[in-house]
Amino acid sequence: MSSGKIIVTFQKYLKFTLQKSKNIIQISSPIIKRNYHHGSSFWASVEMGPPDPVYGLTEAYRACKNPKKVNLSIGTYQDDNGKPYVLPCVRKAEKLLDSMRLNKDYCVPEGEEQYREKAQQIILGRDSPHIKNKLTAATQTVSRTGACRLAFDFIGLFYTGTKKLFVPKPTWGNHLQVARHAGLSFDYYRYYDYKTFGLDYKGLMEDVSRIPDQGIILFHGCAHNPTGVDPSRSQWEEMSDLVRKKRLLVLFDLAYQGFASGHFEVDSFAVRRFVEDGNNCMIVQSFCKNMGLYGDRPGGLIIITKKKEIAEKVQSQLRNLTIPMYLTPPIHGARIAQKILSDSGLRDEWKREFKLIADRIISIRRILRSKLIKEGSIRNWDHIVHQNGMFCFTGLTKSQVKKLQTEHSIYMSESGRISVGQLNTKNVDYVAHAIHLITRYIK
Ligand code: PMP
Numbered sequence: 001m002s003s004g005k006i007i008v009t010f011q012k013y014l015k016f017t018l019q020k021s022k023n024i025i026q027i028s029s030p031i032i033k034r035n036y037h038h039g040s041s042f043w044a045s046v047e048m049g050p051p052d053p054v055y056g057l058t059e060a061y062r063a064c065k066n067p068k069k070v071n072l073s074i075g076t077y078q079d080d081n082g083k084p085y086v087l088p089c090v091r092k093a094e095k096l097l098d099s100m101r102l103n104k105d106y107c108v109p110e111g112e113e114q115y116r117e118k119a120q121q122i123i124l125g126r127d128s129p130h131i132k133n134k135l136t137a138a139t140q141t142v143s144r145t146g147a148c149r150l151a152f153d154f155i156g157l158f159y160t161g162t163k164k165l166f167v168p169k170p171t172w173g174n175h176l177q178v179a180r181h182a183g184l185s186f187d188y189y190r191y192y193d194y195k196t197f198g199l200d201y202k203g204l205m206e207d208v209s210r211i212p213d214q215g216i217i218l219f220h221g222c223a224h225n226p227t228g229v230d231p232s233r234s235q236w237e238e239m240s241d242l243v244r245k246k247r248l249l250v251l252f253d254l255a256y257q258g259f260a261s262g263h264f265e266v267d268s269f270a271v272r273r274f275v276e277d278g279n280n281c282m283i284v285q286s287f288c289k290n291m292g293l294y295g296d297r298p299g300g301l302i303i304i305t306k307k308k309e310i311a312e313k314v315q316s317q318l319r320n321l322t323i324p325m326y327l328t329p330p331i332h333g334a335r336i337a338q339k340i341l342s343d344s345g346l347r348d349e350w351k352r353e354f355k356l357i358a359d360r361i362i363s364i365r366r367i368l369r370s371k372l373i374k375e376g377s378i379r380n381w382d383h384i385v386h387q388n389g390m391f392c393f394t395g396l397t398k399s400q401v402k403k404l405q406t407e408h409s410i411y412m413s414e415s416g417r418i419s420v421g422q423l424n425t426k427n428v429d430y431v432a433h434a435i436h437l438i439t440r441y442i443k
Pocket of ligand 1: 146
């Protein structure tokens with residue numbers, strides 16, 4: 001724009017004087033009289049944010065020109081051709097919903113009742129006395145991330161115990177960010193043993209017993225992210241006893257229900273046991289992973305209470321927290337999940353289809369391990385098959401991870417975690433070969 005003065009006059013109501021001098025435009029009118037800084041802005045002092053570790057990797061992967069590149073950083077399931085997979089039962093449910101010509105009205109802030117009921121049943125069981133006796137408050141959320149945020153905000157406002165969250169070391173990185181943003185302080189309890197590639201059960205129990213009474217503890221209900229290491233049933237039982245004695249508030253993140261064993265009931269063992277034992281539990285869940293509805297974001301937060309009247313009050317406060325955050329949740333994914341869960345034929349199909357996914361993940365773990373052995377690796381790779389679910393904590397060091405990226409265009413998080421859901425029979429040879437090349441001289 002050239003320098004000088006431009007005067008625009010709206011005779012009756014407005015008179016704008018746009019005076020471009022020293023980057024300042026002055027606007028004057030009977031209604032508005034403000035200075036607008038042109039060329040600088042209120043946001044000029046904002047610095048570039050640090051790249052998100054996971055999304056940063058995906059961007060680097062996309063920019064990479066190597067045709068052999070492999071991205072093992074994201075926890076989504078892909079088919080054997082490396083393509084995102086939509087479950088056939090989801091397609092069917094969508095067709096059925098389409099034929100119903102449903103409208104697109106808002107749902108209520110806590111989500112449709114039928115969805116919430118079915119979502120609770122898949123975790124707590126169809127005959128759960130807590131559901132039957134209305135001892136739960138349950139709300140649909142924007143998947144698990146939204147559920148964690150809602151849970152932390154709720155804790156911040158209403159929890160009367162010790163407001164400190166204890167998370168496993170390591171945990172899903174975003175737990176900490178969400179807690180931070182919700183103003184909740186946190187610390188770790190020991191979880192993973194880097195020497196055995198397994199659970200540090202002794203360390204876990206010692207640390208949990210040191211948590212202040214009525215503190216808050218977060219557990220991954222199954223298929224722990226990032227380690228793929230879960231406690232055994234008897235360990236969960238002992239943990240439940242200890243937690244009850246200490247009157248801790250338990251937040252279960254059930255991110256990968258079904259992925260550990262291929263069976264939803266088996267994978268909800270820990271949650272059900274803790275609830276049955278009378279622990280104070282909050283549960284975050286979603287169907288993003290186990291129905292492959294990633295972008296649709298159907299999730300939920302369940303809070304277990306001891307009395308129906310308490311559940312009603314908690315429910316009302318969850319609603320009041322939701323409204324100023326996003327008003328109402330998205331309906332599409334929740335309708336699909338609800339359709340699948342309430343139609344017995346579709347539900348059975350889902351369970352069958354999902355079992356194939358879980359089995360394929362188990363089989364690709366075996367293939368990766370055997371390929372590494374075939375490559376001549378003298379390392380022990382048993383943990384690849386012993387760990388559960390979508391992720392494998394390989395034991396690769398930061399510098400090895402870097403080498404894999406720079407020398408072989410294989411992308412994974414710097415912790416050495418790989419998403420097994422992104423491995424397939426077409427890329428596993430290449431990945432095994434590359435891992436062997438960078439680890440062969442190190443025992
Ligand atoms: N919790 C854990 C443990 C996770 O691994 C993830 C996803 N990686 C989430 C929560 C967030 O999942 P969602 O997509 O459902 O928000």
